Amino acid sequence: MTLAIETLPIDPVIDRATDSLVCVVLPTYNEADNLPALTAALLALPIANLQVIVVDDSSPDGTGVAADRLAARHPGRVHVLHRTEARGLGRAYLDGFRRALQLGAQYIVQMDADFSHSPADVPRLLEASQNADLVIGSRYVEGGGLDSDWSWWRRFLSWWANKVWAQLFLGTQVQDVTAGFRCWRRATLQGIGLERVRSNGYVFQVEMSYMAERLNYRIIEIPIFFEERRVGRSKMTAGVKFEATWRTVALRWRHRHLAHDGRMRPAPVAKEALLAQGSDPTS
Numbered sequence: 001m002t003l004a005i006e007t008l009p010i011d012p013v014i015d016r017a018t019d020s021l022v023c024v025v026l027p028t029y030n031e032a033d034n035l036p037a038l039t040a041a042l043l044a045l046p047i048a049n050l051q052v053i054v055v056d057d058s059s060p061d062g063t064g065v066a067a068d069r070l071a072a073r074h075p076g077r078v079h080v081l082h083r084t085e086a087r088g089l090g091r092a093y094l095d096g097f098r099r100a101l102q103l104g105a106q107y108i109v110q111m112d113a114d115f116s117h118s119p120a121d122v123p124r125l126l127e128a129s130q131n132a133d134l135v136i137g138s139r140y141v142e143g144g145g146l147d148s149d150w151s152w153w154r155r156f157l158s159w160w161a162n163k164v165w166a167q168l169f170l171g172t173q174v175q176d177v178t179a180g181f182r183c184w185r186r187a188t189l190q191g192i193g194l195e196r197v198r199s200n201g202y203v204f205q206v207e208m209s210y211m212a213e214r215l216n217y218r219i220i221e222i223p224i225f226f227e228e229r230r231v232g233r234s235k236m237t238a239g240v241k242f243e244a245t246w247r248t249v250a251l252r253w254r255h256r257h258l259a260h261d262g263r264m265r266p267a268p269v270a271k272e273a274l275l276a277q278g279s280d281p282t283s
């Protein structure tokens with residue numbers, strides 16, 4: 001596996017990516033106060049063909065309604081998935097990824113909907129994707145960092161999960177396996193095979209990057225600064241962290257047979273649909 005750590009310029013020109021569809025998947029649970037501003041910031045980026053997919057899990061604070069309003073204001077650029085079954089970050093992301101693939105996206109960006117991940121960093125992720133199958137916005141490579149408001153305990157847990165636990169049990173070379181700010185190439189998601197991803201909680205991020213690594217995809221981590229959420233409450237609890245800890249151990253066993261030749265082949269049916277939408281599925 002080629003794993004490179006690079007520092008890229010803040011404001012690159014997105015030339016090769018501009019005519020390809022870029023879908024940004026935003027999972028939301030009670031983000032009504034963040035979503036409109038974040039969507040506006042994303043749509044204002046200098047990326048010609050960018051669309052937003054909001055995946056809301058029936059948020060009681062009305063995020064789903066706010067998302068519908070945005071979709072009405074930006075037809076064809078903002079899409080909303082309303083999930084009504086059991087809540088879960090992993091399933092929400094998988095539904096969002098599936099929709100992005102259906103829409104013909106060549107690049108699929110995932111990020112938190114609370115401004116912890118800066119929309120201004122999206123062009124850097126895309127630029128790095130020109131040379132990688134998966135780009136991770138990383139807090140744990142040189143130049144990356146965490147909000148100074150984080151308590152020492154929270155910093156320690158995050159550091160321990162990424163730098164100690166995941167290294168110990170998965171032997172991963174990725175420095176920020178729990179990162180939720182990523183850019184996937186279409187072919188990488190197809191090769192992983194979304195139906196093979198099992199996690200639903202926060203360990204979903206770990207499973208996805210571990211699968212990509214086992215399948216020998218080119219992974220690049222670029223530094224990002226992770227800010228404290230602007231408004232609203234975290235859904236991260238002690239129970240969620242504990243669950244992620246023990247489930248990480250299970251991942252190694254679950255994917256022990258995955259290797260380069262274990263990449264899934266995309267279904268041929270997708271090609272006509274993509275050509276009909278003007279995307280080139282072979283690129």
Ligand SMILES: Nc1nc2c(ncn2[C@@H]2O[C@H](COP(=O)(O)OP(=O)(O)OP(=O)(O)O)[C@@H](O)[C@H]2O)c(=O)[nH]1
Nearest residue numbers: 027028029055057087088089092112113234235236
């Ligand atoms: N659809 C969906 N989105 C979720 C769910 N849980 C969390 N999210 C979203 O996932 C993103 C990350 O969740 P956060 O609560 O911010 O968790 P975190 O970023 O780990 O924690 P903080 O940074 O402390 O807030 C946010 O956009 C949330 O709204 C869920 O069950 N379903």
Ligand SMILES: [Mg+2]
Nearest residue numbers: 112114116229
């Ligand atoms: Mg957050």
